[in-house]
Amino acid sequence: MRRGEIVTAFILAALSIYMMWKSTELDIGYATGVGPGGGSWPFWLSAVMLICTGCIAYNWARRSSPPSQSDEPVLDAEGLRMLIQVGGGIIGFVGLTSIISIYGAMALFLFYYVRILGRHSLALSLAITLLTPTIFFFFFEGLMRITLPKGLSFTDPFFNVLYDLIY
C-alpha cells in the first residue's frame, strides 16, 4: 500500500499537469472588464489538484495517512485474480458490444460470470443468460424506444426480424 499511495499521487499529479497544459489552449488569465478567460476555471482547479498531490506526497513522507503506514500489498494474489476476472470480464463485455451487439455481449458476460465465476447450475445460468437480454430488448427497444448498440452490420438480419415483431 505504501508504494501504491505515492504512485497514485504521481499519476494524479501527471493528470493535473496534463489538464493544466490542455487548459492553456484557451485564455487562462483574468482579463480586465470581462473576468476570467475560458481556460481559467480548469487551469486553476487543476493547479489546486497539483498542490493537493504535493500535500498527499508530504503526508506520505511523514507516514500520516493510513495507506502510507500499511505494509499490505495493494492487491494480494486473490485480489489480483478478482481484478483480472471481473475487470477483464467487464472490458470484454464492452469490447464485444461493438461487435456482436450489446445484447449478445450481455449474454456472454452473464454466462461467464454466473456459470464460470459463480459456479451456479447450468439451468440457472442459461435462464439468466437468455432471459436478461430478451427482457432488456423488449423494454428498451420496444417500450422505451431507445436503440442500444447493435454491433457490426452482420447482426442486422437478426434484429430486423425482431423489429418486425415490436413495431
Added chain:
Amino acid sequence: MEILGLLSDGLLLALQPINVGMILIGVTIGLFIGAMPGLGSVNGVAILLPITFLVPPESAIIFLAAIYYGAMYGGAISSITLGIPGASTAVATTFDGRPLALQGRASLALVTAALASFVGGTISVILFTLFAPLLASVALSFGPPEIFALMLLAFATFVGLGGDDIPKTVLSICLGLVLASVGFDEISGEPRLVFFDISGFLHGINFLVLAIGVYGIGEMMWTIDTTRGKITTTESRMTLRGAIADAGEFLRRAWRGTAIGSSLGFFVGILPAAGATPGSLMSYGVAKMLARDGNEYGKGHPDGVAAPEAANNSASTGSMLPMLTLGIPGSPTTAILLGGMVIWGLTPGPRLFTDQPEFVWGLIGSFYISNFFALVINLSFIPLFIWMLRMPFTILAPMIFVLSIVGGSAATKDMHDVWLIVIFGLAAFFLRKFDYPLAPAVLAIVLGPIAEPTLRQSLLLSSGDPMIFLNRPIAGPITVIAIILIFMPLLKMVRNRMRQQSEKTA
C-alpha cells in the same frame, strides 16, 4: 377562498376515471424507469410524450406528471438497493441509504424514502397551490449572481461530507469540477479540454458516466475485493409488521430531515437554473449540519435518506412552477413537458393560469392524487426490491454490471462514454483503496456546469468586479452565509489538528 374552489374543481377533474387510470399507469411506469440506473424521468416523459396524443391534454399532462413523480420515487430505489444513484437527484440518497441496506435495513431505507417523498411532495403542492404566482416572480429575480451564490452555498453545505483527509477531499472536488468543464466553453464558444482530441469529449462528461463508473463498477469491485465475494447482503424480509415498525421509526428519526428537505427542496426547485439536484444535495448538507448527531450521517441515518428524498420530490413539484407560470423549464424533464404543452396547443406562460384554469388546476389536483398513489404503489413494490437484494451475490453483481453498462449506453448513446464508465470504474476502484473520497467528485460534476457559467456571466455583468456577489440584495446575504459555512469546518479542523499536534509533542 377562490383558490379552494378552483382546487376542488381540479381535484374532481383529476379524479375522473380516465385520469385516475392515467395516474396509476404513469406512476408505475415512472417508478420502474426511475429505479433503472441511467434512465430517469426525462426518458420516460420524452418517450411516452407521443402516446399522449390519444387522450385530451388534461389527461396527457396528468399522465406525464405522474411519470415524473413516479420516477422521483423510483430514483431512491437503485440508490438504496444497488448503491448506484439512478439519477443526479438521488446521489445524496446513496450516502445513508446504501449503508442502511448493507446493515440489513433496506426496508427501513425504502420506507423512509417513500414516506419522505410523500411528505415532500405534499408540502410542496400545498405551497404551490397557495403561492404560485408570487413565487414565479421570486424565480425571475434570480439572475446569474444569485444562482452562483446559491451554488456556493451548496458547496458550503457539503464541505463536511468528504473524508478526514483534507488534500484528498479537495482533490476530489477539483477533479469533479475540472471534468465538468470538459467539452465546450459556452462563454467563449470554443471547444475546451478535448482530451487527446477525441471527438467524444466534445459533448462533455455526463454526470451519469462518472456516477455509474464510480458506484456501479468501482464500488462494486471494491466490495467484491474486500469481502472476497462472500457477501450475503442482508437477511431482511418485508412483512406488514416490519413496515409498520419502519414507519414508526421514520416518524421518530427522520422527521427533521423530511421537514428540511421539503421546504429547502421546494425553494431551490422553483429557481429555473437550479432544480432538484442541488436542492436534494443542499438538504442533505443542511440536515447534517443542523443535526446533533451529525457524525451518524453517512453511516445509515434515516434523516440522511429522508432529507434528499423529501427534497427531490418537493423540488420536482417546484420546478413545474416556472414552467407553468413563466414558460421556462427548470429541468430537462419540464422542458419536454413544455414541448408537449405547445403540441397540445397550450401556451405556457404568465397567462396560462387565467386562460386555461381547468388545465392548470386539473394538473395541480393531480399532484395531490399522484402523490398518494405513488406512495401506495411504491410501498407495495418494496418487497420485490428487497427480494432482489437477497439474490446470491454472484448473480446480483453481474446484473449490476450489466445494468450499469446498459444504463450508461442508453443515457449517452455513445460507446465513447461507455468506455469512460469502465475507465472511471477501474480508476475509482484503486482510488477507493487509497482512501480518496469520490462522492465529492460526483457532486462537483453535477454542480460545476451551473457554477462556472453563472460565475463568469456575473463577472461579465460587473465588468470583472467580484463585488457583484456581495452588493446585490439577494446574492449578498447568500454569499456571506456560504463563505462563513465554508470556512467554519476548515477552521475547526485546523484547530483540532493543532490541538492534537500539541498533545502529541507534549
Added chain:
Amino acid sequence: MTMLSSFVTKTLGAAAVAFAAMSGSASAWEPTKPIDFVIMAGAGGGADQIARFIQSVAEKKGLTSRPLVPNNKGGGSGAEALIHLKGASDPDHTILVTLNSYFTTPLRQKGLGIDVKTFTPVAMMGVDPFVLWVHKDSGITTFEDWVEKVKADNGEYVMGGTGSGQEDSLVITFMEQNFGLDIKYIPYKGGGAVAKDLAGQQIMASVNNPAEAKGFYEAGDVVPLIAFSDERLAAYPDVRTVKEIGKDFSYYNQRAVVGAPGQSAEAAEYYQKLFETIYNTEEWQEYMTSESLSPLWMAPEDQTAYWQLQIDNHVELLAKMEE
C-alpha cells in the same frame, strides 16, 4: 397503448406501401431499423422542441414503419452531431435536424474537416425569424429610442444571447456595426434562459426567436422593437422590419432536415417524401403559425444551392465579427 400505436403504424405503413405500389412509384425503400434522428442541440432548447414536435407528428400519424429515435448531440455547438453524421455507420438510417450552426460550426472549427455540401438534402421545414426585445420597464418603444439609449450607455448596455458566433450574436454584431453601437454581450446556455433573464431584468435587451419570448410578450413583460425578417411578422404586425429602416439585412435560423453523407438515393427520396407529408400536416402548419416560423419550402436541389448561399453569407458575417 404502445400496442395500439404500433398497430396503427403497421396498418398505415402497409397502406402507404400499397399506395406507393399502386401509383407505380419506383421508391420501394423502407427503413428496416429505427431511424437515428439526430438533433444538433441539447435537450430542451428551441431546436430540440421542434425536432420532438416533428417526431411526435410522425408518431401520431403513423408515418414511418420504424420509429424516429431522437438523439441529442449538441456538443461543441453541434460539431458533435456533424461528426456523428459524417461517420455514420448506416447513413440510410441517420438524419439530422439542423439550425444555423450547421453553417457556422464547420466555418469556425476548420479542424473538424466537415463539408456540409456532402450531406444529403431532405427538407426545409421553415425558418425562424429573430426579433429585438426589451423589457417594458425600460420605457423604450421604438428602435430609434433604443439606439439612443445604447449610445448613451457608452458600452455599459447589457444584452444576453446564446454565445459568440451563435445566431443572435451575428445579429447583434450587425447592429453594432451598422448603428455605431457598443454592447456588452453575456452568453447563456440557450434562448429560453436569455428570454427569462430579460423578463427578470438581469439583462436589458435580447435578440430572441418569437417562440422563445412569446410567453413574456403576451404577459406584457417584454416589448418587440424590430424584426430581422424580410417582411413583417403576422403575429407582430406593428413591428417594423430592419429593411423598412433602410438596411438590407435579414436573418433567420433554419429548421431543416438533412441526411448523412453517402445516403442512398432511394433512402433520401423516402425521407424527402416523409418530411413533405409532415410539412403539409395541419399540425405542422399550425405550429409554424403559433411559433411565428416562416414557411420556406424548397425542393432538394434548391436546398443545396441555398446552403452555398448561406455558407457565403456566414463567411462574411463571421469575418465582420472578427473585426
